[in-house]
Amino acid sequence: MAGVALGGYIVERSLEIGDRSLLVLLNGLTAAGLYFLMASGFTLVFGLVRVTNLAHGGLYLLGGYTALSLQRMTGNWFIAAGLGAVATAGLSTVLYLVLRRVHGDGLPETMLTLGAAIVMADQALANWGGVPSDLDPPAALRGSIDLPGSILLYPKFRLSVVAMAMLAGLCLWLLLYRTRLGSTIRASVDDRDMVSILGIRVELVFCTVFALAGALAGLAGAAGGTYLSLAQGEDNRILLASLIVVIAGGLGSIGGAAVAAVVIGLVEAFAQTHHAIFSVLITFGTLIAILVLRPHGIFGSQQDERA
Amino acid sequence: MESSVHSKMSARSRALALLAAAAAAIAVVPALVSDFVLLQIAIKSLWLGIAGASLAFLIGQAGLISLAQTAVFGVSGYVMAILVLDHGWGEWFAVAVAAAAGPIAGLIVGVISRRAAGLYLMMLTLAIGVFVFFFAQQYQPITRGHTGFNGFDAPTLFGIDLNDRRPLFYVTAVVAVAVVAGFRYVMATPAGLAYRGLRDNPKRLQALGYSTEATTVSAFAVSGFAAGAGGVISVWYNGAISPGSIDLTRTIELLIVVMIGGTLRIEGAFLGALAVTLLQNYVSDFTNRTETLVGAVFMVVVLVSRQGLTGILLGLGSRAQRALGWVRSRDSTLDRSVTDDSRRSPEHASRTGQHAPSQQQARRLPCETLERDGRGEYSPP
Secondary structure, three states, X not given: OHHHHHHHHHHHHHHHHOOOHHHHHHHHHHHHHHHXXXXXXXXXXXXXXXOOOOOHHHHHHHHHHHHHHHHHHHOOHHHHHHHHHHHHHHHHHXXXXXXXXXXXXXXXXXXXHHHHHHHHHHHHHHHHOOOOEOOOOOHHHOOEEEOOOOOOEEEHHHHHHHHHHHHHHHHHHHHHHHOHHHHHHHHHHHOHHHHHHOOOOHHHHHHHHHHHHHHHHHHHHHHHHHHOOEOOOHHHHHHXXXXXXXXXXXXXXXXXXXXXXXXXXXXXXXXXXXXHHHHHHHHHHHHHHHHHHOOOOXXXXXXXOOO | OHHHXXXXXXXXXXXXXXXXXXXXXXXXXXXXXOHXXXXXXXXXXXXXXXXXXXXXXXXXXXXXXXOOHHHHHHHHHHHHHHHHHHOOOOHHHHHHHHHHHHHHHHHHHXXXXXXXXXXXXHHHHHHHHHHHHHHHHHOHHHHOOOOOEOOOOOOEEOOEEOOOHHHHHHHHHHHHHHHHHHHHHHHHOHHHHHHHHHHHOHHHHHHOOOOHHHHHHHHHHHHHHHHHHHHHHHHHHHOOEOHHHHOHHHHHHHHHXXXXXXXXXXXXXXXXXXXXXXXXXXHHHOOOOHHHHHHHHHHHHHHHOOOHHHHHXXXXXXXXXXXXXXXXXXXXXXXXXXXXXXXXXXXXXXHHHXXXXXXXXXXXXXXXXXXXXXXXXXXXX
């Protein structure tokens, strides 16, 4: 409720200010697209395995860098991004195989992902260096387009990030609600033991979800590496942003992640435009306010916190 | 009655023996090691350990995994630097205010996150920590932004300049001993039992009439004393504080220190700080990938034992005791819980591995029943 009200307020303020409102809106939506790509995988893993995957930012960075190297080799953005996503899916699966070795309440697993995050960040630095670099957008999406009414020129690629996120969201929805695998995943979120008793290999389901989340993070890395840049520390920044989105939306809820991605993306874009110095403080302030009012996020329920 | 008096006496004499051992170690170390080791390893791991102890207390005693301890640490450091360098305060006045800022900052963190638990707490405190980091980085008029404060001189104490290695070592070591003693004291009080109740079974703690929120807040405030002390000494040591001293990497480093050390004992934090400091200093001779190694060691420690180096050492110790035939049945529970903790809940391991509250307390405080009552997995000796 608070988030929606806040989002409403921001849209309203943006409209008042007029000429910059569309820019803020589009920047916010682009950021929201990227955050959703990250947050959806993150929240899926959390809902299923009760692991806060703090290596998710590392997967983003490595996915982006892998795509960068592949693009330099093949010259094709889509092949590079696709293979980068495959690579991070593999890495994420390996991570799951390590996490399997501890059976805890989520905390030792989270610690392990923390260790993995540090190793990943250091390896990214070792292999790709500390100089910020970025991917070239694919030829078809280069340059800007005139928005209707020619009020604003906006980069095509940024718009396509929004489209990509929406497509990913649609695919996720189809997967989760229209396939057998999806119903197994949803059932595992609700009652892992019962699904296991029914003869389904839950481990395999978990493994798939980890791979899927890794692929989404890798894809986000390629997209983010194109319209932002890849650099040291970028993994932490994006991890924090997606953490904020996931927490604000309610852990484990993909719908919540989508709504929160838009809210946080808009708040951030608004703050960056109008209060640049305090932008991050405003974003984090929003999160803290949401959590103080609703400790389990906008869409989270008390039941989500199964100990 | 007699036995409880006896156990009290032996606990006191043990504490005195430990204190004497610590004093002897403090006196001897500067004579044994080179100046480089004293500065880069000994002092560094002591102040890192002090900060770590505050987190080890929160995690090990109250079960609160906080990622905001570096923020508390940073608040104290910044308060001192701001008061001295920007407002020209007397150095020891600034130290006093900064030391008080630690528990106050801890209190605020506690109040904000008093209702969260588990992973939610972790993420809420992460948000608070990052909030403080960005405040330091972006609010230039107060914090000088990105560069932070440089060229801070440590004060003089009774005419001795604390910028010198040895005096700084002695002061840091004394503070470290005081922090450990302070935490051990708190752990032995009814409040300490309430913290363990919060860790083991908050619902029952509440049913017994304790407020979990007040317990959480006070645990954060108590831990703030040590975090603040660590922050003050780190500024003396580094001569500087900047947003980089409290960023996410430092937060993770502190957590790694505590997890490598293990949370069974407060002292584990110093062991972890020593291990991490040694790794960071000596591995860089062989490879530039120090962070990879620290991360990998951390993962291995988590995989091998959830109780870190102290858990491994305690397990080895009680195994040796059993081999020598010294052991009584009570200690063997400790040994089992420490070495076999992978199959048990972490609460159980730390519950039984705790420095055992005396029987007398068990009779006095209803909350002690928490530690006896099982969920089917508690096997009495």
